[in-house]
Amino acid sequence: MDCRKVKELFSDYIDGNLDEIERKALEDHLAACAECRAECDSLLNSWEMLTDFVVPPVGDQFTRQVMQKINDRGSQSVVSGWFSRLFAIFSLRHFPAVPALASLVVLIGIGYFILSGRPGGIAERNGIDSARKLEVVRDIRDEEIIRDLEIYENAEILENLDLLMDLEAVESFEATD
Amino acid sequence: MLQFQQGDEACFRALVDRYKQRIYAFTYRFLNRSPEAEDIAQEVFVKVYFSRDTYRPTAKFSTWVYVISKNACLQALKKVGSNISINERRSNTDLEMIETIAGSGDDNPSEKLLNEEKSGQIAAAISRLPESQKMAILLKRYDQMSYEEIAEVMNCSVQSVKSLLFRGRSTLKEYLKEYFRED
Ligand SMILES: [Zn+2]
Numbered sequence: 001m002d003c004r005k006v007k008e009l010f011s012d013y014i015d016g017n018l019d020e021i022e023r024k025a026l027e028d029h030l031a032a033c034a035e036c037r038a039e040c041d042s043l044l045n046s047w048e049m050l051t052d053f054v055v056p057p058v059g060d061q062f063t064r065q066v067m068q069k070i071n072d073r074g075s076q077s078v079v080s081g082w083f084s085r086l087f088a089i090f091s092l093r094h095f096p097a098v099p100a101l102a103s104l105v106v107l108i109g110i111g112y113f114i115l116s117g118r119p120g121g122i123a124e125r126n127g128i129d130s131a132r133k134l135e136v137v138r139d140i141r142d143e144e145i146i147r148d149l150e151i152y153e154n155a156e157i158l159e160n161l162d163l164l165m166d167l168e169a170v171e172s173f174e175a176t177d
Numbered sequence: 178m179l180q181f182q183q184g185d186e187a188c189f190r191a192l193v194d195r196y197k198q199r200i201y202a203f204t205y206r207f208l209n210r211s212p213e214a215e216d217i218a219q220e221v222f223v224k225v226y227f228s229r230d231t232y233r234p235t236a237k238f239s240t241w242v243y244v245i246s247k248n249a250c251l252q253a254l255k256k257v258g259s260n261i262s263i264n265e266r267r268s269n270t271d272l273e274m275i276e277t278i279a280g281s282g283d284d285n286p287s288e289k290l291l292n293e294e295k296s297g298q299i300a301a302a303i304s305r306l307p308e309s310q311k312m313a314i315l316l317k318r319y320d321q322m323s324y325e326e327i328a329e330v331m332n333c334s335v336q337s338v339k340s341l342l343f344r345g346r347s348t349l350k351e352y353l354k355e356y357f358r359e360d
Contacts (some may be wrong), residue, residue, distance in 0.1 A: 010343070010344075011339060011342050011343045011346060014346070015324075015342075016318070018325075023255045038355055039350075042349050042350045042354060042357075043346055043347070045350075045353075045357040046346070046349050046350040046353040046354070047298065047318070047349075047359065048345065049353055049356065049357050050299055050303075050314075050318050050319075050349070051294075052295040052296060052299060053206060053295075053296050053300060053303070053319075054292055054293075054296050054301040055201065055202040055205050055206065056205075057198065058218070059198050059215060062193070062197050062201075062215070062218075062219065063190055063193045064221045065219055066193050066223060066226075067186075067190065069219060069220070069223045070223055070226050070227075073223070073227075079227075083185045083188035083189045083192060083229070090231065107192075119336060128229075140251060147275055154272045171225075172324075
């Protein structure tokens with residue numbers, strides 16, 4: 001590996017993206033070449049130094065102020081219960097280990113709940129078993145429990161729900177630069 | 178006059194609580210510690226609320242929030258005209274921060290002031306980077322995003338992300354060299 005190639009790989013090296021063979025070749029070169037070693041050390045040092053850029057905590061009124069701004073601008077709630085649904089789906093993975101079949105029933109129950117938007121109606125129709133499962137869903141609406149919920153960021157599971165797939169076009173995400 | 182249901186409001190609040198520090202950290206660093214960074218972070222969540230119907234479930238929710246944050250920061254920069262006007266206001270933040278530190282009753286305020294000085298040096302170095310390099314560096318360094326995630330947030334190719342990181346790192350290395358040599 002020559003110096004030019006080594007330097008090209010520094011970023012991948014720092015980010016841990018090199019495979020075993022490349023990494024070994026690069027480190028062998030660093031051991032033998034003082035110039036590349038010095039440059040690599042500088043890059044690592046400055047990258048490490050960025051850790052010291054501390055950010056103060058957000059104000060304790062942050063969330064309240066966000067809600068106030070939303071309030072002031074008027075809620076144009078087209079799809080009510082949107083965030084509840086997002087949360088219901090995020091929290092699916094948090095259910096305690098249950099047999100796969102039971103999970104499926106819960107999933108179907110939630111799907112039905114989401115689509116119907118009327119939790120009460122389902123319980124009446126489907127009896128006690130469903131009612132118990134719906135309780136899990138209803139609990140999500142309880143603020144205290146919601147605060148403890150871990151939000152799952154990867155919402156791929158949403159893909160399975162037709163309701164949420166049929167959304168309006170995504171806003172323009174083009175980089176403005 | 179919130180029209181959304183009680184449960185929905187609670188869920189949204191929980192979401193804000195979950196992401197607020199990360200998003201604020203991003204706007205704070207991107208806008209070079211501007212005192213407006215917190216207000217802009219709040220605007221990000223207002224935007225999330227009002228554009229929730231445009232969220233495409235195939236994207237990671239966090240990626241979507243960062244796209245909105247990126248746009249909010251770039252808009253804020255356009256609004257104030259240039260980095261300079263933001264920099265000018267920075268001294269207020271520094272003062273506030275020092276006051277906070279002094280009043281915090283911490284057992285080692287001098288160490289905190291030293292840390293504050295370090296933050297200032299890093300902030301100054303980062304603020305000298307072109308916007309796109311700065312964005313890539315911040316998302317990689319502080320949000321631990323993969324190249325693919327950064328590419329999605331920045332709406333560019335993975336190759337461009339690599340190139341931005343490469344150039345950004347090389348430049349930062351030069352800007353920060355004098356500081357870590359003292360250590
Ligand atoms: Zn070399």
